[in-house]
Amino acid sequence: MLKLKRKSLLPGFLFPAALLLFVAEWLRGAYLVSFLPNYLVQHANWTVALAGIAVSTHYLADSAVKPFAGYLLDRYSTKIVLQVGFLIAAGGFALTLSAGSGWITTIASGLMGIGLSPVWLVGVRHINEENRAAQMGALYAFWMAGLGLGPVILNLVLDGGIAIGVILLLSFVALGGIIASVCRFSIKDFDRIERTSMKAQWKSVRENIKNNRLILPAIILQTTGAGIIVPFLSSFALKRLALTNSELSMIMVLAGACVVLLLVPMGKWYDATKSRWFLVCGFGLFAVSLAGLTAMRSLAGATLMAIVMGFAYAMLLPAWNALLSRHVPAQSPNMGWGVLSSLEGMGVVLGPLIGSWVVAKGSLASPFLLCAGLYGLIGLSYILMPSEVFGSKRSVEWSKA
Structure with a gap:
């Protein structure tokens, strides 16, 4: 029943989108988690708080333009939209290097967000509804591999100097542009999808969210939690846990590998059961591991908590996407995903700002404890949702990809 078939999980038409997603998220992760904090603090003499503001600006811009990108x-x-996007991303990175003030740096970070915004929408529109969670598991594996390997590899490269890091980031910007130009992006029957206005699309999504009011705070809170800890992950590991860059990279590789290896099996399992407990247990385990991380003082303890986080993340991601897809109208799927992604992005924008304030008032451990509390509440919220929210009958029918 849970037998994995490669062609059904990653068919030919999905692979180019998955590959481009890997490159885009590698670039995003390396830029936001490793390059930007390192460059601003050690080379431009700005504070860690500015790095948090720049991250918020990146995700604010990404979220704000997603409905328009879907439109x-x-x-x-698709090729033209993606090519223009990578040109904008290249301009944002060039502006980062030439920035003479913190405000210009935040604008540059925002341009990077705008440029990479369409890539995720291109990926999710290629998913078949019959085995959505399993194929999303495969797509998430590319996303997670890119997002995880970006900071890991760049951390190792930065030990050799900032110039090498700049060259590597520019290489991935160019690689993304090449993939967008030479690969074919298409889905079956896409031309038959009925186009609707952005206003009509938003109205349709809003009506479906009204049918399950608990989904909206869940969307915002879960991305808020992630945003709270991302800007301070490296600083927490290096200062609070006394890890080296190499040790941090090793832990990130192990946690990322755990996620990548388990995403597809978890997706297949969810497709077979449609159980709310994937979300309840996933967020619960994530909360416990984040809280436990603040009590660790050794490499072994930090590694164990990271592996638990990886397991929890793999459990919840495919199930979460399958749940979210039930609120995407069929008339204009790209725009629908853009609207929902913008709602998710609200949390990512708020998170770093909240995290910066919490660090200023408390310690480097404070954002992790706050995030643990938020994720615990989210896990409990899924217990309160009605059973039909997780069933096979959808509130809005999705046109088959």
Whole structure:
């Protein structure tokens, strides 16, 4: 029943989108988690708080343009939209290197967010509804591999100097542009999808969210939690846990590998059961591991908590996407995903700002404890949701990809 078939999980039409997603998220993770904090604090003499503001700006811009990016993808060539996006990303990175003030740096970070915004929408529109969670597990594996390997590899490279890091980041910007230009992005029957206005699309999504009011705070809170800890992950590991860059990279590789290896099996399992406990247990384990991390003082303890986080993340991600897809109208799927992604992005924007304030008032451990509390509440919220929310009958039918 849970037998994995490679062609059904990652068919030919999905692979180019998955590969581009890997490159984009590698670039995003390396830029936000490793390069930006390192460059601003050690080379531009700015504070860690500014890094948090720059991260918020990146995700604010990414979230703000996603509905518009979806609108463009529903109406114009995918290649053109992606190519323009990577040109904007390249401009944002160049502006980062030439920035003479903190405000210019935040603008540059925002341009990077705008440029990478369409990539995720291109990926999710290629998913077949029949085995959504399993294929999303495969797509998430590429996403997670890129997002995890980016900071890991760049941390290792930065030990050799900032110039090498700059060259590597520029190489991935160029690679993304090449993939967007030479690969074919298409889905079956896409041309038959009925186009609707952005106003009508938003109204349709809003009506479906009203049918399950608990989903909206869950969307915002879970991304808020992630945003709270991301800007301070490296600083916490290096200062509070006394890890070296190499040790941090090793832990991130182990946790990321755990996620990547388990995403597809977890997705297949969820497709078979549609159980709310994937979300309840996933968020619960994540909360426990984050709280436990603040009590660790050794490499072994930190590694154990990271592996638990990886297991929890693999458990909840495919189930969460399958749940979210039930609120995407069929008339204009790219725009629908753009609207929902913007709601998710609200939390990512708020998170770093909240995290910066919590660090200023408390310690480097404070954001992790706050995030643990939020994720514990989210896990409990899924117990309160009605059973039909997780069933096979959808509130909005999705046109088959």
